[in-house]
Amino acid sequence: MKKYLQVALGIITSIGGFLEIGSVTTSAQAGAKFGFQLLWPIALGTLCLIFLVEMSGRLAAVSKHTIVAAMRDRFGFRFYAIVLVLMVLVTYLVLAAEIGGIALSLQMSTGLGFPWWAIPVVLIVWLLLWKGTFEVIENGSSLLGLMTVAFAVAAWRLHPNWSAVASGLIPTRPDSHAASYWFIAVSILGASISPYLMYFYSSGAVEDEWDASYLGINRFIAAFGMLFGGLLAGAVLVVAAMVLKPRGIEVDTFQQVALMQSVPLPNWGFELFVGGMAVACLGAALEISLAISYLFSQGLGWNWSENGAPDKEARFSVVYTILLPLASIPLLLGIDPVKITILSMALTAAVLPAAIAPFLVVMNDKEFVGEHTNGIISNTVVVIIMLMSFVLAVVSIPLQYFGS
Amino acid sequence: MAKIDLVRDVLDKQMLDRNDCEMGRVDGLVIEVPEGGQPRLVRLESGATVPFARIGKWLVGPVRKIERMFGPKRLTPVRIPWSKVVKLGRDVHLDVDAEETTALAWEKWVEKAIIDRIPGARGKG
Numbered sequence: 001m002k003k004y005l006q007v008a009l010g011i012i013t014s015i016g017g018f019l020e021i022g023s024v025t026t027s028a029q030a031g032a033k034f035g036f037q038l039l040w041p042i043a044l045g046t047l048c049l050i051f052l053v054e055m056s057g058r059l060a061a062v063s064k065h066t067i068v069a070a071m072r073d074r075f076g077f078r079f080y081a082i083v084l085v086l087m088v089l090v091t092y093l094v095l096a097a098e099i100g101g102i103a104l105s106l107q108m109s110t111g112l113g114f115p116w117w118a119i120p121v122v123l124i125v126w127l128l129l130w131k132g133t134f135e136v137i138e139n140g141s142s143l144l145g146l147m148t149v150a151f152a153v154a155a156w157r158l159h160p161n162w163s164a165v166a167s168g169l170i171p172t173r174p175d176s177h178a179a180s181y182w183f184i185a186v187s188i189l190g191a192s193i194s195p196y197l198m199y200f201y202s203s204g205a206v207e208d209e210w211d212a213s214y215l216g217i218n219r220f221i222a223a224f225g226m227l228f229g230g231l232l233a234g235a236v237l238v239v240a241a242m243v244l245k246p247r248g249i250e251v252d253t254f255q256q257v258a259l260m261q262s263v264p265l266p267n268w269g270f271e272l273f274v275g276g277m278a279v280a281c282l283g284a285a286l287e288i289s290l291a292i293s294y295l296f297s298q299g300l301g302w303n304w305s306e307n308g309a310p311d312k313e314a315r316f317s318v319v320y321t322i323l324l325p326l327a328s329i330p331l332l333l334g335i336d337p338v339k340i341t342i343l344s345m346a347l348t349a350a351v352l353p354a355a356i357a358p359f360l361v362v363m364n365d366k367e368f369v370g371e372h373t374n375g376i377i378s379n380t381v382v383v384i385i386m387l388m389s390f391v392l393a394v395v396s397i398p399l400q401y402f403g404s
Numbered sequence: 405m406a407k408i409d410l411v412r413d414v415l416d417k418q419m420l421d422r423n424d425c426e427m428g429r430v431d432g433l434v435i436e437v438p439e440g441g442q443p444r445l446v447r448l449e450s451g452a453t454v455p456f457a458r459i460g461k462w463l464v465g466p467v468r469k470i471e472r473m474f475g476p477k478r479l480t481p482v483r484i485p486w487s488k489v490v491k492l493g494r495d496v497h498l499d500v501d502a503e504e505t506t507a508l509a510w511e512k513w514v515e516k517a518i519i520d521r522i523p524g525a526r527g528k529g
Contacts (some may be wrong), residue, residue: 039435063494064494067493072416072429073416073417073494076415076416077416077429077431077455077459078458078459081415081455081467098480130522130524130525131524131528132528133528165468185478212493213463218488280417285456291413299429300428300429301418301426301428301429301450302426302511303425303426303511304426307528309526309527309528310519310522310524310526311515311519311520311526314511314512314514314515314518315510315511315514316517317525318514318518318519320524321518321519368493368494392439
């Protein structure tokens with residue numbers, strides 16, 4: 001019985017955890033500028049994430065070790081140090097973006113500018129980590145995050161031409177604005193394939209003491225949870241394509257994304273968006289802060305647990321306690337969270353090989369996962385999507401920021 | 405006689421004490437070579453400047469400086485004689501008590517210097 005409950009909660013977590021400022025902004029941008037044409041990166045990113053999340057859970061259930069621990073075991077301190085530096089830098093920006101997402105939601109509902117909200121928001125995130133247990137964080141934020149299902153309702157109500165939507169699932173080259181097309185594609189891939197989600201998920205599975213009997217459940221959660229999450233990101237794109245594109249509105253503020261929701265859902269679209277985004281970004285901010293604490297603790301061999309009191313897990317707790325105030329700095333300086341989001345998502349795609357390649361090696365090692373090594377399909381799919389994201393990122397980021 | 409691939413199966417592994425308390429990772433292995441004799445593995449080392457020295461000796465100075473400024477001021481790495489290694493597997497199990505080594509020096513320093521000064525550090529939920 002407990003396991004069925006866990007499946008339900010796991011799926012809800014994934015739905016609530018998938019959508020955050022990254023997926024919403026990049027999907028809305030894509031829809032507003034290119035219609036349904038950029039649905040394929042959402043599909044590819046979701047497919048890749050399904051495999052990666054399944055692997056994260058499988059590693060934890062079979063070996064009782066997390067991804068970070070296994071990486072340090074096999075690849076040593078030097079490689080770990082490189083991944084640590086890269087991931088901390090990129091994830092720091094993602095965290096700032098998520099805190100910005102909460103602050104922007106508060107700005108939209110109160111009228112008070114987002115920089116004013118940076119410190120209160122950081123305090124709330126920190127307090128939830130300081131006093132909350134893993135379960136509270138996982139279940140609480142994700143249940144509320146279900147508000148983001150409103151996007152699916154909105155897309156449905158707009159009655160899109162479904163065959164046109166389906167044709168967006170096949171990668172095509174753009175007729176114009178090639179640089180921005182590929183850059184948005186990269187940002188979407190980076191927003192979907194989040195390494196922090198893998199770190200969080202595998203650590204959670206170890207904290208919940210999963211064993212091999214959880215493998216079926218794990219597969220189910222990964223497949224359905226991420227699929228639903230991906231569908232919601234797709235719904236955002238569809239709404240943007242049908243509401244913003246015909247009006248020639250390009251997304252450069254969060255406000256525009258919120259307002260587009262009030263076309264299909266005139267009575268409560270805006271409010272649901274504001275509430276849903278605040279909670280979804282809060283959930284992501286919690287997961288990211290924990291992921292960084294896990295990254296340090298597991299790689300350096302410290303004691304770690306989000307279920308222990310801070311004085312019992314001092315180094316683990318001090319990592320997020322230092323990180324969170326630092327993440328408020330860009331917002332206090334008035335840097336637009338949407339700009340931070342877009343940059344950080346593209347950078348995430350660029351660092352994917354560093355996070356994923358060692359993980360794949362471990363997942364093919366019988367010493368870690370016994371008979372449960374990866375199959376040829378999961379290896380191939382993940383390698384192809386990871387390399388594609390990397391190449392696209394390396395080519396399109398300089399073009400976007402330094403190109404003509 | 406059992407053969408052990410030191411770099412593959414010992415270096416970088418998680419060290420656990422006799423109560424399964426995490427006590428850092430194996431950052432270094434020390435081998436002594438007596439004059440004219442065979443090399444002999446004497447101990448595992450962990451923490452302080454040991455892992456940084458693996459990246460570059462130039463890192464040792466700055467790391468030491470930071471530890472002297474903030475840290476627990478016990479700069480010696482954790483040194484575990486090879487005779488205390490009881491089991492090698494995914495982790496390295498040791499017949500020691502983490503509390504009696506310097507493995508938790510940073511943990512205790514962070515707890516005292518930072519965590520305990522913040523309200524609500526004891527207990528959860």
